[in-house]
Amino acid sequence: xxxxxxxxxxxxxxxxxxxxxxxxxxxxxxxxxxxxxxxxxxxxxxxxxxxxxxxxxxxxxxxxxxxxxxxxxxxxxxxxxxxxxxxxxxxxxxxxxxxxxxxxxxxxxxxxxxxxxxxxxxxxxxxxxxxxxxxxxxxxxxxxxxxxxxxxxxxxxxxxxxxxxxxxxxxxxxxxxxxxxxxxxxxxxxxxxxxxxxxxxxxxxxxxxxxxxxxxxxxxxxxxxxxxxxxxxxxxxxxxxxxxxxxxxxxxxxxxxxxxxxxxxxxxxxxxxxxxxxxxxxxxxxxxxxxxxxxxxxxxxxxxxxxxxxxxxxxxxxxxxxxxxxxxx
Ligand code: ACO
Numbered sequence: 473x474x475x476x477x478x479x480x481x482x483x484x485x486x487x488x489x490x491x492x493x494x495x496x497x498x499x500x501x502x503x504x505x506x507x508x509x510x511x512x513x514x515x516x517x518x519x520x521x522x523x524x525x526x527x528x529x530x531x532x533x534x535x536x537x538x539x540x541x542x543x544x545x546x547x548x549x550x551x552x553x554x555x556x557x558x559x560x561x562x563x564x565x566x567x568x569x570x571x572x573x574x575x576x577x578x579x580x581x582x583x584x585x586x587x588x589x590x591x592x593x594x595x596x597x598x599x600x601x602x603x604x605x606x607x608x609x610x611x612x613x614x615x616x617x618x619x620x621x622x623x624x625x626x627x628x629x630x631x632x633x634x635x636x637x638x639x640x641x642x643x644x645x646x647x648x649x650x651x652x653x654x655x656x657x658x659x660x661x662x663x664x665x666x667x668x669x670x671x672x673x674x675x676x677x678x679x680x681x682x683x684x685x686x687x688x689x690x691x692x693x694x695x696x697x698x699x700x701x702x703x704x705x706x707x708x709x710x711x712x713x714x715x716x717x718x719x720x721x722x723x724x725x726x727x728x729x730x731x732x733x734x735x736x737x738x739x740x741x742x743x744x745x746x747x748x749x750x751x752x753x754x755x756x757x758x759x760x761x762x763x764x765x766x767x768x769x770x771x772x773x774x775x776x777x778x779x780x781x782x783x784x785x786x787x788x789x790x791x792x793x794x795x796x797x798x799x800x801x
Contacts (some may be wrong), residue, residue, distance in 0.1 A: 473598040475590070475641025475679035475799055479537025480769035483528035484515040484756065486633040488602045491626070498622035503656045505626050510732025514757030516614050519556045523564035526610030527633035529769075530569055533634035536772070539604065541569045544636070546602040547576045548593060548762040550585030550609040552660075552790065553616060565608050575602070579712075582658070583652055583728045583789025585609060585761030587797055590785070591646040602621035608634045609762040612657060616660045618688040627730070628689075629757035633765035643782060645715035651792045654699060656680050658691045658790035678767025696792070702733045703788045705741040711784060715798045719744060719783060722798065723773075728787040729753035729763040738786075760789065 490513045491502035505511055517525070526549065534541050549562035556564065562576035581588035589607045596602040610632035619625050644768045656678045663686050664674045676682050704727060712719045719742050727735050732753055739746050750767050759766065764785045771777050781801040786793035 473594065474640040474642045475597060476593050476645040477635050477636055477801070478767065479533040479535070479539070479636035480631040480634070480716055480765065480772040481529045481532025481534075482623065482631065482766045482769040483525045483532070485517040485520055485525070487516045487518040489516050490605045494626050497619060508733070509627060510751070510753045511734070511757045512625065512754045515631055515664070517612050517630040522551060522553060522575060522612045522632070523555050523561055523568055523639065524607040524608040525630070526561060526565040526634065527568035529610065529632040529634040530606055530608050533606070533636050533769070534573070535638040538563050539636065543604050543605045544574050544776045546593075546596060546605045547571070547574050548589045548605060548607045549576070549578045550589045550607065550781055551578060551611055551634045552579070552580055552760050554584050561610060563695040565610070581761070581789065582791050582795040583758065583760045583763065583794045584787035584795050585789070586764040587646070587785055587787045587795040588793070590637070590705055590797055591648060591731070594644060594646065597639050602715045604640065605637045606634060607765065609765050611760045611762045613758070614767050615798060616687060616689045624689055624691050625691055627758050628758050630768060631756060631759045631762050633718055633769050635768060636741060637763050638753070644797070644799050645711050646795065646797035647710040647714060648795040649703070649707065650794065651699070654695070654792035657695050657699070657792060659684070659719050660689045661686045689762070693719065697731065697734065700730065700788045701737040701741075701793055702712060703794040704734065707786050707794050708738070708742060708784055709781060711796040711798045717798070719781065722784045723781040724747065724748060724750060726750045726764050726767045726785065728789065729756065729767070730758045736740050
Protein backbone atom coordinates (compact mmCIF):
# COMPACT_ATOMS: atom_id res chain seq x y z
CA UNK A 473 0.00 0.00 0.00
CA UNK A 474 1.25 3.47 -0.89
CA UNK A 475 1.13 6.67 1.13
CA UNK A 476 0.18 10.22 0.24
CA UNK A 477 1.60 13.33 1.86
CA UNK A 478 -1.34 15.73 1.81
CA UNK A 479 0.19 18.61 3.76
CA UNK A 480 3.60 19.93 4.78
CA UNK A 481 4.76 22.64 7.17
CA UNK A 482 7.83 23.95 8.95
CA UNK A 483 9.00 26.33 11.59
CA UNK A 484 12.50 27.59 12.22
CA UNK A 485 13.53 29.97 15.00
CA UNK A 486 14.16 33.60 14.09
CA UNK A 487 17.69 33.80 15.49
CA UNK A 488 20.24 32.94 12.79
CA UNK A 489 23.92 32.32 13.57
CA UNK A 490 26.39 32.50 10.69
CA UNK A 491 29.91 31.12 10.52
CA UNK A 492 31.42 34.45 11.57
CA UNK A 493 29.38 34.28 14.78
CA UNK A 494 31.00 30.91 15.54
CA UNK A 495 34.48 32.29 14.75
CA UNK A 496 33.91 34.65 17.70
CA UNK A 497 33.34 31.82 20.20
CA UNK A 498 35.59 28.96 18.99
CA UNK A 499 38.79 28.64 16.94
CA UNK A 500 37.15 28.26 13.51
CA UNK A 501 36.52 30.20 10.32
CA UNK A 502 33.88 30.65 7.63
CA UNK A 503 36.34 29.09 5.18
CA UNK A 504 36.78 25.89 7.26
CA UNK A 505 33.08 25.41 7.97
CA UNK A 506 32.02 26.15 4.38
CA UNK A 507 34.55 23.90 2.68
CA UNK A 508 34.35 21.02 5.19
CA UNK A 509 30.58 21.00 5.71
CA UNK A 510 28.75 23.33 3.28
CA UNK A 511 27.03 25.10 6.19
CA UNK A 512 26.70 28.90 6.16
CA UNK A 513 23.95 29.59 8.70
CA UNK A 514 21.79 27.75 11.21
CA UNK A 515 18.75 28.77 13.29
CA UNK A 516 18.95 28.66 17.07
CA UNK A 517 15.93 28.65 19.32
CA UNK A 518 15.27 31.70 21.40
CA UNK A 519 12.54 30.95 23.91
CA UNK A 520 10.56 28.46 21.82
CA UNK A 521 10.48 24.84 22.99
CA UNK A 522 10.52 21.77 20.74
CA UNK A 523 6.79 21.05 21.20
CA UNK A 524 5.94 24.67 20.40
CA UNK A 525 8.07 24.60 17.24
CA UNK A 526 6.48 21.27 16.33
CA UNK A 527 2.97 22.64 16.84
CA UNK A 528 3.67 25.67 14.62
CA UNK A 529 4.96 23.42 11.84
CA UNK A 530 1.96 21.10 12.31
CA UNK A 531 -0.57 23.93 12.12
CA UNK A 532 0.85 24.86 8.72
CA UNK A 533 0.81 21.24 7.53
CA UNK A 534 -2.79 20.72 8.69
CA UNK A 535 -3.88 23.94 6.97
CA UNK A 536 -2.18 22.99 3.72
CA UNK A 537 -3.76 19.52 3.93
CA UNK A 538 -7.16 21.22 4.09
CA UNK A 539 -8.28 19.16 7.09
CA UNK A 540 -9.32 19.86 10.68
CA UNK A 541 -6.85 18.96 13.43
CA UNK A 542 -9.51 16.64 14.90
CA UNK A 543 -9.26 14.41 11.82
CA UNK A 544 -5.77 13.36 12.88
CA UNK A 545 -6.01 10.01 14.63
CA UNK A 546 -2.29 9.46 15.22
CA UNK A 547 0.58 11.80 16.05
CA UNK A 548 4.02 10.38 15.48
CA UNK A 549 6.80 12.64 16.71
CA UNK A 550 10.44 12.20 15.78
CA UNK A 551 13.09 13.79 17.95
CA UNK A 552 16.36 13.22 19.74
CA UNK A 553 15.85 16.37 21.76
CA UNK A 554 12.40 16.31 23.38
CA UNK A 555 11.41 18.82 26.03
CA UNK A 556 10.41 16.15 28.57
CA UNK A 557 11.30 12.54 29.27
CA UNK A 558 7.57 12.18 29.74
CA UNK A 559 5.04 13.04 28.38
CA UNK A 560 6.11 12.45 24.81
CA UNK A 561 6.72 15.26 22.36
CA UNK A 562 3.75 13.88 20.38
CA UNK A 563 1.42 14.36 23.38
CA UNK A 564 2.71 17.88 23.99
CA UNK A 565 2.20 18.80 20.32
CA UNK A 566 -1.30 17.27 20.40
CA UNK A 567 -2.13 19.32 23.51
CA UNK A 568 -0.86 22.50 21.83
CA UNK A 569 -2.97 21.76 18.74
CA UNK A 570 -6.07 21.28 20.90
CA UNK A 571 -6.61 17.71 19.69
CA UNK A 572 -8.97 15.79 21.99
CA UNK A 573 -8.31 12.26 20.77
CA UNK A 574 -5.32 10.74 18.94
CA UNK A 575 -2.77 7.99 19.51
CA UNK A 576 0.49 9.78 20.32
CA UNK A 577 4.00 8.41 20.40
CA UNK A 578 7.63 9.42 19.90
CA UNK A 579 10.16 7.68 17.74
CA UNK A 580 13.92 8.14 18.10
CA UNK A 581 15.99 6.93 15.17
CA UNK A 582 18.22 10.03 15.34
CA UNK A 583 18.70 11.81 12.02
CA UNK A 584 17.00 8.93 10.18
CA UNK A 585 13.89 9.42 12.33
CA UNK A 586 11.65 10.78 9.58
CA UNK A 587 12.33 7.83 7.26
CA UNK A 588 11.52 5.43 10.12
CA UNK A 589 8.37 7.36 11.07
CA UNK A 590 7.12 7.40 7.50
CA UNK A 591 7.37 3.62 7.42
CA UNK A 592 5.61 3.25 10.79
CA UNK A 593 2.87 5.52 9.41
CA UNK A 594 2.60 3.39 6.28
CA UNK A 595 2.16 0.26 8.41
CA UNK A 596 -0.59 1.82 10.57
CA UNK A 597 -2.41 3.17 7.51
CA UNK A 598 -2.13 -0.19 5.79
CA UNK A 599 -3.51 -2.03 8.81
CA UNK A 600 -6.45 0.36 8.99
CA UNK A 601 -5.57 1.30 12.58
CA UNK A 602 -5.07 4.92 11.52
CA UNK A 603 -6.46 7.04 8.68
CA UNK A 604 -4.75 10.41 9.02
CA UNK A 605 -1.30 10.59 10.61
CA UNK A 606 0.60 13.69 11.59
CA UNK A 607 4.37 13.16 11.57
CA UNK A 608 5.97 15.99 13.48
CA UNK A 609 9.74 16.27 13.64
CA UNK A 610 11.08 18.85 16.03
CA UNK A 611 14.65 19.26 17.22
CA UNK A 612 16.50 21.57 19.54
CA UNK A 613 19.93 20.14 18.86
CA UNK A 614 21.51 23.17 20.49
CA UNK A 615 20.11 21.76 23.75
CA UNK A 616 22.96 19.23 23.73
CA UNK A 617 25.66 21.19 21.89
CA UNK A 618 28.90 21.99 23.68
CA UNK A 619 29.69 25.51 22.45
CA UNK A 620 33.36 25.05 23.34
CA UNK A 621 33.73 22.01 20.99
CA UNK A 622 34.45 23.35 17.50
CA UNK A 623 34.21 19.85 16.04
CA UNK A 624 30.46 19.66 16.72
CA UNK A 625 29.00 23.05 17.65
CA UNK A 626 29.20 24.51 14.14
CA UNK A 627 27.27 21.62 12.59
CA UNK A 628 23.82 21.79 14.15
CA UNK A 629 20.70 23.95 14.15
CA UNK A 630 17.16 23.93 15.54
CA UNK A 631 13.84 23.64 13.75
CA UNK A 632 10.71 21.66 13.13
CA UNK A 633 8.73 20.27 10.21
CA UNK A 634 5.51 18.33 9.84
CA UNK A 635 3.72 16.23 7.25
CA UNK A 636 0.18 14.89 7.16
CA UNK A 637 0.09 11.39 5.71
CA UNK A 638 -2.83 9.30 4.43
CA UNK A 639 -3.28 6.24 2.22
CA UNK A 640 -2.18 6.83 -1.35
CA UNK A 641 -1.68 5.21 -4.71
CA UNK A 642 1.38 4.17 -6.63
CA UNK A 643 4.78 3.12 -5.39
CA UNK A 644 5.97 2.62 -1.87
CA UNK A 645 9.15 0.95 -0.78
CA UNK A 646 11.25 1.30 2.33
CA UNK A 647 14.49 -0.09 3.70
CA UNK A 648 15.32 0.48 7.37
CA UNK A 649 18.70 -0.55 8.67
CA UNK A 650 21.07 -0.08 11.58
CA UNK A 651 24.50 -0.88 12.93
CA UNK A 652 24.09 -0.89 16.70
CA UNK A 653 27.76 -1.79 17.19
CA UNK A 654 28.33 1.86 16.22
CA UNK A 655 26.14 3.15 19.07
CA UNK A 656 29.16 4.70 20.77
CA UNK A 657 30.04 6.81 17.69
CA UNK A 658 27.47 9.51 18.51
CA UNK A 659 25.83 9.80 21.91
CA UNK A 660 24.48 12.16 24.52
CA UNK A 661 24.20 10.79 28.05
CA UNK A 662 21.31 11.51 30.39
CA UNK A 663 22.14 11.85 34.10
CA UNK A 664 22.87 8.49 35.69
CA UNK A 665 20.28 7.06 38.11
CA UNK A 666 20.65 8.02 41.75
CA UNK A 667 20.22 5.31 44.38
CA UNK A 668 19.77 6.78 47.87
CA UNK A 669 20.75 3.41 49.39
CA UNK A 670 23.92 2.61 47.45
CA UNK A 671 26.78 4.44 45.73
CA UNK A 672 27.78 1.67 43.33
CA UNK A 673 29.09 3.39 40.15
CA UNK A 674 27.59 2.72 36.74
CA UNK A 675 29.69 1.24 33.96
CA UNK A 676 28.59 2.05 30.40
CA UNK A 677 30.86 -0.66 29.00
CA UNK A 678 32.88 1.81 26.89
CA UNK A 679 35.56 4.20 28.14
CA UNK A 680 34.28 6.89 25.77
CA UNK A 681 30.90 6.70 27.47
CA UNK A 682 32.20 6.42 31.03
CA UNK A 683 34.39 9.47 30.54
CA UNK A 684 31.96 11.68 28.59
CA UNK A 685 30.19 14.60 30.26
CA UNK A 686 26.44 14.26 30.79
CA UNK A 687 24.12 16.14 28.45
CA UNK A 688 26.59 17.04 25.68
CA UNK A 689 26.79 15.35 22.31
CA UNK A 690 29.94 13.35 21.64
CA UNK A 691 30.75 12.38 18.07
CA UNK A 692 33.52 10.45 16.35
CA UNK A 693 33.09 12.64 13.24
CA UNK A 694 35.44 10.77 10.92
CA UNK A 695 33.88 7.38 11.67
CA UNK A 696 30.37 8.73 11.15
CA UNK A 697 31.49 10.33 7.90
CA UNK A 698 32.85 7.02 6.57
CA UNK A 699 29.70 5.17 7.63
CA UNK A 700 27.40 7.74 6.02
CA UNK A 701 29.14 7.81 2.65
CA UNK A 702 28.54 4.07 2.30
CA UNK A 703 25.15 3.82 4.06
CA UNK A 704 23.38 6.53 2.09
CA UNK A 705 23.96 5.16 -1.45
CA UNK A 706 23.39 1.60 -0.20
CA UNK A 707 19.97 2.50 1.25
CA UNK A 708 18.90 4.33 -1.95
CA UNK A 709 19.95 1.37 -4.11
CA UNK A 710 18.15 -1.15 -1.90
CA UNK A 711 14.94 0.88 -1.74
CA UNK A 712 14.99 1.35 -5.52
CA UNK A 713 15.57 -2.35 -6.10
CA UNK A 714 12.70 -3.20 -3.76
CA UNK A 715 10.44 -0.86 -5.72
CA UNK A 716 11.49 -2.49 -8.99
CA UNK A 717 13.25 0.71 -10.09
CA UNK A 718 16.72 1.74 -11.14
CA UNK A 719 18.18 4.66 -9.19
CA UNK A 720 18.10 6.73 -12.38
CA UNK A 721 14.27 6.37 -12.39
CA UNK A 722 14.09 8.52 -9.25
CA UNK A 723 12.99 12.11 -9.90
CA UNK A 724 14.22 13.55 -6.63
CA UNK A 725 16.38 12.44 -3.73
CA UNK A 726 16.10 14.25 -0.43
CA UNK A 727 19.07 13.27 1.71
CA UNK A 728 19.67 13.97 5.39
CA UNK A 729 21.62 17.21 5.55
CA UNK A 730 24.68 16.53 7.72
CA UNK A 731 27.58 17.46 5.47
CA UNK A 732 27.62 18.55 1.83
CA UNK A 733 30.62 16.29 1.20
CA UNK A 734 28.65 13.22 2.31
CA UNK A 735 25.93 14.08 -0.23
CA UNK A 736 28.51 14.75 -2.95
CA UNK A 737 30.07 11.33 -2.33
CA UNK A 738 26.63 9.70 -2.57
CA UNK A 739 25.97 11.52 -5.85
CA UNK A 740 29.22 10.11 -7.26
CA UNK A 741 28.57 6.58 -5.99
CA UNK A 742 25.03 6.54 -7.37
CA UNK A 743 26.22 8.11 -10.66
CA UNK A 744 23.26 10.51 -10.72
CA UNK A 745 23.08 14.16 -11.80
CA UNK A 746 23.58 16.47 -8.80
CA UNK A 747 20.33 18.33 -9.66
CA UNK A 748 18.32 15.29 -8.55
CA UNK A 749 19.46 15.88 -4.95
CA UNK A 750 17.88 18.60 -2.83
CA UNK A 751 20.33 20.45 -0.61
CA UNK A 752 19.56 23.16 1.94
CA UNK A 753 22.34 22.50 4.45
CA UNK A 754 23.82 25.93 3.73
CA UNK A 755 20.82 27.59 5.42
CA UNK A 756 19.94 25.26 8.30
CA UNK A 757 22.88 22.99 9.15
CA UNK A 758 21.99 19.59 10.59
CA UNK A 759 18.55 19.61 12.29
CA UNK A 760 18.57 15.85 12.76
CA UNK A 761 15.18 14.26 12.03
CA UNK A 762 13.64 17.57 10.92
CA UNK A 763 15.97 17.97 7.90
CA UNK A 764 14.06 15.79 5.44
CA UNK A 765 10.48 16.95 6.19
CA UNK A 766 11.71 20.55 6.26
CA UNK A 767 13.10 20.07 2.75
CA UNK A 768 9.79 18.50 1.68
CA UNK A 769 7.87 21.52 2.97
CA UNK A 770 10.15 23.93 1.08
CA UNK A 771 9.81 21.97 -2.16
CA UNK A 772 6.04 21.68 -1.70
CA UNK A 773 5.68 25.41 -1.06
CA UNK A 774 7.79 26.22 -4.13
CA UNK A 775 5.55 23.98 -6.29
CA UNK A 776 8.52 21.82 -7.24
CA UNK A 777 6.83 18.52 -6.49
CA UNK A 778 4.66 17.24 -9.32
CA UNK A 779 2.00 14.54 -9.12
CA UNK A 780 3.60 11.17 -9.80
CA UNK A 781 7.17 12.31 -9.05
CA UNK A 782 9.17 9.43 -7.60
CA UNK A 783 10.75 10.77 -4.44
CA UNK A 784 13.40 9.05 -2.35
CA UNK A 785 14.10 10.22 1.20
CA UNK A 786 17.29 8.87 2.74
CA UNK A 787 18.66 9.37 6.24
CA UNK A 788 21.40 8.23 8.58
CA UNK A 789 22.31 9.09 12.11
CA UNK A 790 23.30 8.18 15.63
CA UNK A 791 22.71 4.60 16.58
CA UNK A 792 23.91 4.00 13.96
CA UNK A 793 20.66 4.10 11.99
CA UNK A 794 19.96 4.48 8.31
CA UNK A 795 17.25 3.94 5.77
CA UNK A 796 15.53 5.13 2.63
CA UNK A 797 12.00 5.17 1.35
CA UNK A 798 10.51 5.81 -2.06
CA UNK A 799 7.00 7.14 -2.65
CA UNK A 800 5.12 9.05 -5.31
CA UNK A 801 3.98 12.65 -4.85
N1 ACO B 1 36.99 24.74 12.64
C1 ACO B 1 38.31 24.58 12.38
N2 ACO B 1 38.94 23.40 12.53
C2 ACO B 1 38.19 22.36 12.96
C3 ACO B 1 36.82 22.45 13.24
C4 ACO B 1 36.23 23.72 13.07
N3 ACO B 1 34.91 23.92 13.32
N4 ACO B 1 36.38 21.24 13.64
C5 ACO B 1 37.42 20.40 13.60
N5 ACO B 1 38.53 21.08 13.19
C6 ACO B 1 39.88 20.58 13.01
C7 ACO B 1 40.16 19.35 13.83
O1 ACO B 1 40.51 19.69 15.15
C8 ACO B 1 41.32 18.76 13.05
O2 ACO B 1 42.49 19.48 13.42
P1 ACO B 1 43.91 18.71 13.58
O3 ACO B 1 44.18 18.15 12.22
O4 ACO B 1 44.80 19.79 14.00
O5 ACO B 1 43.63 17.66 14.61
C9 ACO B 1 41.01 19.11 11.60
O6 ACO B 1 40.05 20.19 11.66
C10 ACO B 1 40.42 17.98 10.80
O7 ACO B 1 39.40 17.39 11.60
P2 ACO B 1 38.51 16.22 11.05
O8 ACO B 1 37.59 15.77 12.13
O9 ACO B 1 39.39 15.20 10.38
O10 ACO B 1 37.68 17.00 9.92
P3 ACO B 1 36.70 16.41 8.86
O11 ACO B 1 37.08 16.87 7.53
O12 ACO B 1 36.44 14.93 9.07
O13 ACO B 1 35.32 17.14 9.23
C11 ACO B 1 33.25 16.73 10.34
C12 ACO B 1 34.73 16.96 10.50
C13 ACO B 1 32.66 17.96 9.67
C14 ACO B 1 32.62 16.54 11.71
C15 ACO B 1 33.02 15.48 9.47
O14 ACO B 1 33.79 14.39 9.95
C16 ACO B 1 31.57 15.05 9.42
O15 ACO B 1 30.73 15.73 8.85
N6 ACO B 1 31.25 13.87 9.98
C17 ACO B 1 29.91 13.35 9.94
C18 ACO B 1 29.07 13.92 11.03
C19 ACO B 1 27.64 13.50 10.83
O16 ACO B 1 27.23 13.20 9.73
N7 ACO B 1 26.84 13.45 11.85
C20 ACO B 1 25.46 13.06 11.59
C21 ACO B 1 24.84 12.44 12.65
S1 ACO B 1 24.45 13.55 13.93
C22 ACO B 1 23.06 12.85 14.71
O17 ACO B 1 22.66 11.77 14.43
C23 ACO B 1 22.42 13.68 15.78
